[in-house]
Amino acid sequence: MASVIQTNEKQIVSYNPATGDEIGRVQQTSDNDVRAAVARSRDAFHMWKTTSFAQRRALVMKARVVILNELDEIAHLISAESGKPFGEAIAMEIAPVLDLMQHFAKKAERLLKPRRVNIGLYATMGRYSKIVYHPLGVVGIIPAWNYPFSIPLGETVMALMAGNSVVIKPSELTPVVGEKIGDIFEKAGAPANLVQVITGDGRTGAALVDAAPDKIMFTGSVATGKKIAAAASKNLTSVVLELGGKDPMIVFDDANLQLAASAAVWGAFCNSGQSCSSVERLYVQEGAAKQLTKLIVEKTRELKQGAGDAEDISIGAMSSERQLRMVEDHVEDFRRAGAKIEIGGKVLSTGLSRKPPEGGIQNLFYEPTVITGATNEMRAMREETFGPTLPIATFKTEDEAIRLANDSEFGLTASVWTRDYEKGRRVAEQIEAGSVCVNEVLYTHGIGQTPWGGFKNSGRGRTHGAEGLMELVQPQHIHINRFAILPDAWWLPYSPEAVKTFRGFATKFASGSLLRTATLMPQLFRRIRELLKK
Numbered sequence: 001m002a003s004v005i006q007t008n009e010k011q012i013v014s015y016n017p018a019t020g021d022e023i024g025r026v027q028q029t030s031d032n033d034v035r036a037a038v039a040r041s042r043d044a045f046h047m048w049k050t051t052s053f054a055q056r057r058a059l060v061m062k063a064r065v066v067i068l069n070e071l072d073e074i075a076h077l078i079s080a081e082s083g084k085p086f087g088e089a090i091a092m093e094i095a096p097v098l099d100l101m102q103h104f105a106k107k108a109e110r111l112l113k114p115r116r117v118n119i120g121l122y123a124t125m126g127r128y129s130k131i132v133y134h135p136l137g138v139v140g141i142i143p144a145w146n147y148p149f150s151i152p153l154g155e156t157v158m159a160l161m162a163g164n165s166v167v168i169k170p171s172e173l174t175p176v177v178g179e180k181i182g183d184i185f186e187k188a189g190a191p192a193n194l195v196q197v198i199t200g201d202g203r204t205g206a207a208l209v210d211a212a213p214d215k216i217m218f219t220g221s222v223a224t225g226k227k228i229a230a231a232a233s234k235n236l237t238s239v240v241l242e243l244g245g246k247d248p249m250i251v252f253d254d255a256n257l258q259l260a261a262s263a264a265v266w267g268a269f270c271n272s273g274q275s276c277s278s279v280e281r282l283y284v285q286e287g288a289a290k291q292l293t294k295l296i297v298e299k300t301r302e303l304k305q306g307a308g309d310a311e312d313i314s315i316g317a318m319s320s321e322r323q324l325r326m327v328e329d330h331v332e333d334f335r336r337a338g339a340k341i342e343i344g345g346k347v348l349s350t351g352l353s354r355k356p357p358e359g360g361i362q363n364l365f366y367e368p369t370v371i372t373g374a375t376n377e378m379r380a381m382r383e384e385t386f387g388p389t390l391p392i393a394t395f396k397t398e399d400e401a402i403r404l405a406n407d408s409e410f411g412l413t414a415s416v417w418t419r420d421y422e423k424g425r426r427v428a429e430q431i432e433a434g435s436v437c438v439n440e441v442l443y444t445h446g447i448g449q450t451p452w453g454g455f456k457n458s459g460r461g462r463t464h465g466a467e468g469l470m471e472l473v474q475p476q477h478i479h480i481n482r483f484a485i486l487p488d489a490w491w492l493p494y495s496p497e498a499v500k501t502f503r504g505f506a507t508k509f510a511s512g513s514l515l516r517t518a519t520l521m522p523q524l525f526r527r528i529r530e531l532l533k534k
């Protein structure tokens with residue numbers, strides 16, 4: 001089954017989903033070995049946390065050079081193991097993560113610089129506060145298979161720049177790409193055990209959570225996210241959960257329809273629709289529906305489908321049989337519910353020879369599929385498909401579009417298309433999703449400078465951006481009294497004078513007004529004098 005078969009309990013064989021060729025074999029790491037890896041990681045952390053930002057930057061920049069030197073080889077590996085086109089591996093994985101690497105290598109020091117906090121009227125008492133950021137320790141990274149290089153590598157770089165060590169458990173569908181990340185850091189000269197890769201399936205992931213790292217960065221399904229959150233609670237391990245999506249695209253009739261159609265085709269079909277931020281639902285205003293659908297169908301017809309290593313291929317194989325079955329099920333649901341398949345709607349029938357793994361199906365190519373007449377009542381409009389389908393529904397008014405888009409358990413990304421930027425911004429702010437684009441689609445995970453994460457069941461916490469970096473540190477508040485010659489008025493013992501002062505604190509000092517607080521001074525001096533006499 002799938003693009004991976006477990007040959008025995010100790011080994012995973014990874015196959016190319018387009019051709020059926022074996023990519024490599026990795027071990028199913030045992031629970032004991034996972035625990036040992038986390039223990040080694042903790043030792044590496046104690047050394048790494050003492051390094052300067054310049055040393056961390058040097059490692060990350062060397063890792064970039066390794067990637068640039070092996071760019072085509074890495075892109076072919078990503079394409080071969082996941083099924084995505086070779087060019088897309090460069091455009092959507094390697095280029096964005098190289099940008100993220102240079103950004104955090106250069107900017108982490110400034111983003112994590114100790115900072116003074118405005119403590120209001122407490123400052124008048126000669127005190128000041130600052131925040132310093134400490135690394136957490138061992139960061140466990142458990143990614144999905146759909147962006148097997150950029151997601152775990154980006155999270156690794158951010159964790160390292162913050163002073164943490166890392167243990168990555170790649171998806172069992174893309175373990176060789178996972179191992180490549182370890183190889184890159186080794187070639188870059190990373191200290192021993194700073195970045196470790198432990199291969200295996202969900203059991204290895206569960207063992208990693210159980211081994212109590214200091215943070216879990218998880219990317220995957222809602223169901224697994226819930227299991228991880230429950231397991232992590234045993235050790236109070238904090239988790240960032242990057243989960244599924246059912247992302248809406250809203251097209252108003254004043255939009256540039258040519259551009260919106262091209263964006264919809266890319267947003268729905270790149271990576272065979274296996275992006276958490278794929279366009280999974282398109283809502284078009286009634287007046288533009290016919291024209292937009294025509295353009296989308298025409299543009300879909302032009303797409304060449306095949307094994308991802310050829311440069312003119314736009315749509316590769318799906319990553320696994322399980323995922324293909326899900327797409328078939330959803331397309332069938334649309335059919336049964338009365339929606340119309342405008343193009344696609346089946347497994348590609350011609351020209352592709354795959355040596356299916358034992359018991360597996362002949363081919364994992366699903367045609368890009370455009371569906372009209374979809375409504376939110378259909379099951380396939382509510383569950384994540386994660387495949388090359390683009391269901392189109394219509395709306396009449398702005399309010400209806402917002403209501404339809406928000407009518408989902410998910411809230412990862414969304415896009416709004418209109419020439420009226422004010423309307424675009426207004427609608428964007430009413431959509432319940434972690435990232436909303438106006439006249440753009442899907443790609444903002446590629447902007448490592450901006451926070452990434454979901455509302456509702458699409459996740460908890462953030463990766464990327466300053467907000468994502470903050471997930472990988474613990475802030476420490478340092479509070480200094482530079483006027484440490486008098487006792488504080490609130491210290492023991494209490495007395496009627498004390499209570500009078502506390503009342504003054506509540507009614508004057510706590511107002512935040514310097515003027516009102518000034519009237520408290522005589523009472524404050526009486527209280528301090530009283531304390532000094534004790």
Ligand code: NAD
Nearest residue numbers: 144145170171201202205206220221224242243244245276
């Ligand atoms: P999955 O939940 O099946 O697996 C994800 C990872 O979790 C794998 O490495 C797997 O081995 C591991 N795992 C499985 N069971 C585990 C357990 N009990 N404890 C610990 N680890 C365990 O998801 P998938 O099929 O690999 O990925 C597809 C999903 O990922 C989709 O829902 C997609 O939307 C989501 N995704 C989200 C984002 C995002 O940024 N929000 C990005 C990419 C993918």
